[in-house]
Amino acid sequence: MALLQVENLTARYGPVEVLHGINLNVNEGEIVSLLGANGAGKTTLLHSICGLHTAKEGRIHFNQHDITRMPAEAVVPKGMAHAPERRQIFSTMTVEDNLWLGASHRMGKESKKDLNIEIESIYERFPILAERKWQMGGTLSGGQQQMLAIGRALLSKPKLLLLDEPSLGLAPLIVKEILTIVQEIRAEWGTTILLVEQNARAALSVSDRAYVLSTGTVMLEGHAQEIANDPRVQSAYLGHSHTAI
Ligand code: ATP
Numbered sequence: 001m002a003l004l005q006v007e008n009l010t011a012r013y014g015p016v017e018v019l020h021g022i023n024l025n026v027n028e029g030e031i032v033s034l035l036g037a038n039g040a041g042k043t044t045l046l047h048s049i050c051g052l053h054t055a056k057e058g059r060i061h062f063n064q065h066d067i068t069r070m071p072a073e074a075v076v077p078k079g080m081a082h083a084p085e086r087r088q089i090f091s092t093m094t095v096e097d098n099l100w101l102g103a104s105h106r107m108g109k110e111s112k113k114d115l116n117i118e119i120e121s122i123y124e125r126f127p128i129l130a131e132r133k134w135q136m137g138g139t140l141s142g143g144q145q146q147m148l149a150i151g152r153a154l155l156s157k158p159k160l161l162l163l164d165e166p167s168l169g170l171a172p173l174i175v176k177e178i179l180t181i182v183q184e185i186r187a188e189w190g191t192t193i194l195l196v197e198q199n200a201r202a203a204l205s206v207s208d209r210a211y212v213l214s215t216g217t218v219m220l221e222g223h224a225q226e227i228a229n230d231p232r233v234q235s236a237y238l239g240h241s242h243t244a245i
Contacts, residue, residue, distance in 0.1 A: 001027060001028050002025045002026065002027055002028075002061075003026055003027060003028045003062065003063060003159060003160055003192050004024075004025065004026040004049065004060075004061070004062050004063075004160055004192075004194070005024075005025050005059075005060070005061040005062075006022055006023060006024040006025070006045075006049065006058070006059075006060050007023055007058055007059045007060075007061075008021045008022070008023060008057065008058040008059070009021065009022040009023075009045070009048060009055050009057070009058030009059075009060065010022075010055065010056045010057040010058055011041075011044050011045070011048050011053060011054075011055050011056055012056050013044075017056070017216070018041050018044050018216050019041050019044055019045055019048065019055075019216045020216045020217050021057075021058070021217070022041075022045060022058070022213075022216075022217070022218055023218065024045075024211055024218065024221075026160065026192060026194050027192070028159075028192055029186070029190060029192055030192055030193070030208045030209060031182065031183070031186055031192075031193045031195060031206055031207045031208055032193070032194050032195065032207060032208065032209050032210065032211070033194075033195045033196070033197055033200075033203035033204060033206075033207040033209075033210040033211075033224070034046070034194060034195065034196045034197070034210070034211050034213060035197060035198070035200045035203060035204075035210055035211070035212045035213070035227075035233075035237060036198075036212055036213035036214060037198070037214070037236070037237075038198070039215075040213040040214055040215060040216070041213050041215070041216040042164075042196045042213055043085055043164055043165075043196065045213070046082070046162050046164050046194070046196055048060070049062075049067075049080075049162065049194075050072055050075055050080055050082040050162055051067065051069075051070050051071045051072035051073075051074065051075040052072050052082070054069050055068055055069060062075070062078060062079075062080060062160065063078055063079050063080075063159055063160070065078050067080075073105070076105055076156050077105050077156075079157070079158055079159035079160060080158055080159070080160045080161075080162065081102075081153035081154070081156045081158035081160075081161050081162065082153065082161075082162040082164070083146075083149040083150050083152070083153040083161065083162070083163050083164065083166065084149070084164050085164040085165045085168065085196075086165075086168065086169075087142075087145045087146055087148070087149040088149070089137040089138075089140075089145050089148050089149055089152070090137055091136060091137050091138025092136055092137075092138060093136065093137055094133065094134050094135065094136060094137070095129055095132050095133045095134070095135055095136075095137055095140070095148055096119075096133040096134065098137050098148055098152055099119055099122060099129070099148070099151055099152055099155060100115075100119070100155075101152060102151070102152035102153060102154070102155030102156055103115050103118065103119070103155040103156065105156065106155075106156070106157070115155075118155060118157075119155065122151040122154060122155065125151070125181075125184075125188075126147045126148075126150075126151055128144055128147065129144070129147060129148060129151060132144070142169050142170050142174070143170055143171075143174035143177065143178065146166050146170065146174075146178055147178075147181070149166075150163070150166070150178075150181065150182075150185070154185070154189070154191070158191060159191065159192060160191070160192045160193070160194065161185070161191050161192070161193050161194070162193075162194050162196075163182065163193060163194070163195045163196065164196045165196055165197060165198060166178050166179075166182070166195070166197075167179070167197060167198075167199045167202055167203075168198075175199065175202055176202070179202055179203070179205070179206045180206075182195065182206055183206050195207065200228075200233065200237035201228075201237070204224045204225075204227060204228045205224075207224040208223070208224060209221070209222065209223055209224060209227075210222070210223075210224050210227040212227065212233060219232075220232070220233065
């Protein structure tokens with residue numbers, strides 16, 4: 001069943017249209033990756049979905065709600081969380097306070113005790129964050145900051161987690177660790193995941209399906225293995241053959 005349905009979505013910056021009629025579905029329990037070169041429109045699509053950018057035309061349905069043009073603060077309580085590109089954690093706040101921000105819309109509605117239990121479950125999932133809970137966010141390594149960004153997003157209890165380029169700037173071994181965590185989150189919490197990546201090989205290795213964006217349109221979609229075997233993808237993103245997208 002589709003948890004997220006994007007229909008014929010267009011988006012602009014001023015007069016310039018950068019998404020031209022995108023159709024995309026994410027089914028409950030899937031890991032779907034959104035691939036494409038620099039400037040293809042991946043972040044704009046993610047921002048349009050989570051309410052940080054207003055779509056010009058088209059419709060976005062999520063978890064039985066029409067969320068088209070709904071602002072981010074209204075989308076989060078419906079069960080969607082976003083871990084943004086370059087993590088955007090608060091570098092002069094402690095790890096613990098960064099985590100509490102993820103639960104902010106639940107404060108006052110749920111008991112502090114219950115929220116504390118969930119923060120503890122994030123520390124269990126990411127023991128390095130527990131060790132560093134009183135350190136400033138800015139003192140963490142890139143991989144640890146990515147764990148913090150994911151942990152913070154999980155604290156809003158999302159059904160759908162949007163991850164924007166979690167591998168950006170990380171060493172290959174750490175990328176592997178982060179993508180393993182992505183799979184474990186789905187396995188342990190049943191969270192559905194839409195993963196934006198330029199690192200196509202790594203993303204396809206953990207995804208069920210993928211969409212490839214090229215200059216604001218979906219130029220390919222399918223099962224991860226089919227996409228990985230497509231000669232155009234191999235040429236443009238996986239370093240094989242010579243056919244260009
Ligand atoms: P990257 O991997 O580099 O983040 P992307 O696939 O996420 O690329 P977007 O960031 O969505 O692509 O950009 C899509 C297009 O929109 C690009 O041509 C980009 O230059 C343009 N764009 C992005 N943000 C803005 C903005 N704030 N104002 C104007 N144009 C923008």
